Amino acid sequence: MGRLRRALVRPWAAGLPAVAVAGAGFGLYWFQPWTLWQDETVQEALPAPSAPAPAAPDPDTPGSSAPASPAIVARGELISHEHATSGTVKLLRLGDGSHVVRLARLDTSNGPDLRVWLTDAPVKEGRAGWHVFDDGRYVSLGKLKGNKGSQNYTVPEDVDPASFRSLTIWCDRFDVSFGAAELTPT
Structure with missing residues (x-):
């Protein structure tokens, strides 16, 4: 009976580390905890004015600025x-x-x-x-x-x-x- 029990537990115990590694990998990918640090x-820079205009106002041209x-x-x-x-x-x-x-x-x-x-x-x-x-x-x-x-x-x-x-x-x-x-x- 003990031999049968060990034979049934062995495959499950061998797969547990693989599941843990896969879970940890998924958790690291999903949460990306390193980004917090x-x-x-x-x-x-503050956006520059988009409309082209002269470099300085021209006092002889109405509306220029x-x-x-x-x-x-x-x-x-x-x-x-x-x-x-x-x-x-x-x-x-x-x-x-x-x-x-x-x-x-x-x-x-x-x-x-x-x-x-x-x-x-x-x-x-x-x-x-x-x-x-x-x-x-x-x-x-x-x-x-x-x-x-x-x-x-x-x-x-x-x-x-x-x-x-x-x-x-x-x-x-x-x-x-x-x-x-x-x-x-x-």
Whole structure:
């Protein structure tokens, strides 16, 4: 009887390490825990005016002027959700009428599959705000370029930025907000 029991247990015991290694490999791929300790700093310049203009105003030509700087349409301060997050968000209108979202002094954790989203959801503090941003309308402005620094994200031409009231740093893999800002019109 003991010999039969050992014969039945042996194949199961031999397969257990293979299952453990496969599970650990999947867990490392899915969670990517090393990204929490890797910072990516991006320092992009403020977008330049898009409309061509003379280098200096010409007093003899009516209506000529130096290039206008981007106009701030809305702004907000990032609050923390799943991870400690801080920084300033500005929605800018460029001289040609296009829009850009500027994240300034961003400081958040790195993570897998982070995105920048404009959303119509209200910003809620604490755990109540972690999962609200994919419940309504949102538009992805692309992958987060870096978890630190200042960076710009172009708003697609067919998107009306006035129809969105918040911005989130969204982890698409785990459907959770790292941080968000309520956009207040200026």
